[in-house]
Amino acid sequence: MLTITDLHATVGGGDNPKPILKGLTLHVPAGEIHAIMGPNGAGKSTLSNVLGGKPGYEVTGGSVEFRGQDLLALDPHERAAAGLFLGFQYPVEIPGVSNVQFLREALNSQRKARGEEPLSGGEFLKLAKEKAALLKMDMDMLKRQVNVGFSGGEKKRAEMVQMGILDPAFAVLDETDSGLDIDALRIVGAGINSIMRAPDKAVLLITHYQRLLDVVKPDKVSILADGRIVETGGPELALRLEAEGYDSVMA
Amino acid sequence: MTTATLPTRRDEAWRYADMDGVARLGVAALDQWQLIDVAAGDSVTRCMVVGSDAPELHRFRVTLGEGARAAFFVTNRGANYTRVEIEVRLAKGAHFEFGGVTIGGGSATREFVTQVVHAEPEATSNQTIRAVHWNTGIGNFLGEIKVARHAQKTDAAQDFKGLLLEAGASANAVPQLEIFADDVKCAHGATVGALDEGARFYMMARGLDPAAAQRLLVQAFIGDAFVSLDDEAEREALLDTALSALEGAQL
Numbered sequence: 001m002l003t004i005t006d007l008h009a010t011v012g013g014g015d016n017p018k019p020i021l022k023g024l025t026l027h028v029p030a031g032e033i034h035a036i037m038g039p040n041g042a043g044k045s046t047l048s049n050v051l052g053g054k055p056g057y058e059v060t061g062g063s064v065e066f067r068g069q070d071l072l073a074l075d076p077h078e079r080a081a082a083g084l085f086l087g088f089q090y091p092v093e094i095p096g097v098s099n100v101q102f103l104r105e106a107l108n109s110q111r112k113a114r115g116e117e118p119l120s121g122g123e124f125l126k127l128a129k130e131k132a133a134l135l136k137m138d139m140d141m142l143k144r145q146v147n148v149g150f151s152g153g154e155k156k157r158a159e160m161v162q163m164g165i166l167d168p169a170f171a172v173l174d175e176t177d178s179g180l181d182i183d184a185l186r187i188v189g190a191g192i193n194s195i196m197r198a199p200d201k202a203v204l205l206i207t208h209y210q211r212l213l214d215v216v217k218p219d220k221v222s223i224l225a226d227g228r229i230v231e232t233g234g235p236e237l238a239l240r241l242e243a244e245g246y247d248s249v250m251a
Numbered sequence: 252m253t254t255a256t257l258p259t260r261r262d263e264a265w266r267y268a269d270m271d272g273v274a275r276l277g278v279a280a281l282d283q284w285q286l287i288d289v290a291a292g293d294s295v296t297r298c299m300v301v302g303s304d305a306p307e308l309h310r311f312r313v314t315l316g317e318g319a320r321a322a323f324f325v326t327n328r329g330a331n332y333t334r335v336e337i338e339v340r341l342a343k344g345a346h347f348e349f350g351g352v353t354i355g356g357g358s359a360t361r362e363f364v365t366q367v368v369h370a371e372p373e374a375t376s377n378q379t380i381r382a383v384h385w386n387t388g389i390g391n392f393l394g395e396i397k398v399a400r401h402a403q404k405t406d407a408a409q410d411f412k413g414l415l416l417e418a419g420a421s422a423n424a425v426p427q428l429e430i431f432a433d434d435v436k437c438a439h440g441a442t443v444g445a446l447d448e449g450a451r452f453y454m455m456a457r458g459l460d461p462a463a464a465q466r467l468l469v470q471a472f473i474g475d476a477f478v479s480l481d482d483e484a485e486r487e488a489l490l491d492t493a494l495s496a497l498e499g500a501q502l
């Protein structure tokens with residue numbers, strides 16, 4: 001579903017762009033949940049941002065194929081319509097715009113790009129209620145402004161409600177577990193399973209901790225260090241990392 | 252009373268005016284004041300969309316009796332020099348509310364000029380102005396507040412924010428406070444900035460195309476000016492005409 005080949009990318013424009021991704025290769029087939037772990041500053045969020053097409057990141061080499069298309073040739077909104085979802089490490093606050101309006105416009109833009117009919121206000125609210133309930137989020141939160149005044153954990157939970165509503169084929173989730181309390185972690189983990197565990201979907205799950213993986217149960221685990229995938233294994237790799245740390249596993 | 256000559260830029264209230272536009276309006280137009288007297292305890296609300304292909308000048312002289320209230324909500328979307336001037340005199344306990352939006356590209360100047368005279372105690376005024384411009388468009392707000400010596404417990408606020416979608420556009424705010432009483436609250440703020448790129452990318456990552464993302468962000472930005480307008484239909488109409496001016500704006 002997603003094939004990244006020898007990807008090189010820099011961040012920070014001007015005269016001095018900094019190379020972050022340095023020949024990253026990774027294949028995620030449909031039906032797979034693939035966890036990415038790696039030290040701080042290794043380039044995990046950079047990978048996520050490059051896949052999403054965030055301005056300020058420049059691809060200097062390599063390719064990304066997504067569902068048979070050249071992902072890097074698409075604008076960010078076209079990537080979303082093609083089925084890509086980015087769960088942000090730091091979800092953005094948008095004062096003055098309600099979640100309901102934002103998500104309805106987002107969903108209907110995606111549907112339009114795919115040649116589908118827009119959802120009516122009533123249909124959308126029904127869907128939103130269902131997904132909010134799945135993540136045990138109060139519907140009142142959805143009426144509030146996007147992420148404004150949300151706690152760190154609430155923002156992450158709201159990201160998953162957004163994912164549920166938009167129903168992507170592929171999700172890149174960047175530290176969705178950070179900031180969540182113990183109960184919220186289980187709810188979010190179960191939400192990821194229910195929304196994304198399907199033969200025709202896949203997930204790239206960026207995390208630092210085993211506790212989310214206990215719930216989501218990845219098929220594969222890769223270590224990203226210094227801009228490359230340096231090791232790939234099964235779920236046991238994450239357990240080894242948790243027990244021994246990066247230095248000893250990568251040595 | 253006739254104005255014998257045209258004003259010049261040396262006149263404080265005409266400092267940022269488009270003098271060619273003023274000349275085309277001519278001396279006669281300068282004498283056209285609309286007089287609005289609001290009797291004690293009464294309330295008046297005016298909603299207006301102004302601006303066309305020709306220069307426009309709209310001048311109001313408002314006198315508020317004791318406990319009276321006047322509210323003006325204006326979308327200024329002129330494609331040529333368009334100036335709205337409001338002079339208000341408030342008696343004891345009166346309230347003046349002003350929400351104004353200037354929006355547009357091209358090279359036109361759109362401006363609001365207010366003179367709010369708190370002539371007696373306990374009157375309040377609140378002014379919220381938003382300016383959204385692109386190309387070499389200009390938005391101005393010149394807001395003068397005068398508080399008479401015995402006008403204690405005056406509460407006067409003005410808030411200006413400019414949003415420039417392109418480097419060539421400009422927004423100017425000139426607050427002018429003349430306060431002769433000592434027990435007075437007078438708040439004024441002015442900021443000018445660009446569109447929040449983080450929010451824009453977040454929206455695009457959820458599937459909104461660049462124009463839709465910009466429209467939603469601008470809607471949220473100018474919405475402040477009309478929040479205190481209770482009539483929902485009027486509010487929608489002012490917002491919609493403002494946002495329709497955005498079509499074809501720089502993305």
Ligand SMILES: Nc1ncnc2c1ncn2[C@@H]1O[C@H](COP(=O)(O)OP(=O)(O)OP(=O)(O)O)[C@@H](O)[C@H]1O
Nearest residue numbers: 011012018020038039040041042043044045046047
């Ligand atoms: N705008 C920028 N300008 C310069 N360097 C940057 C910029 N953004 C990120 N970096 C650097 O790029 C490197 C990779 O950052 P990235 O956010 O991808 O790391 P990460 O693997 O997600 O780390 P963490 O686990 O802490 O989230 C870091 O060294 C970071 O300081």
Ligand SMILES: [Mg+2]
Nearest residue numbers: 044045046089
């Ligand atoms: Mg990160």
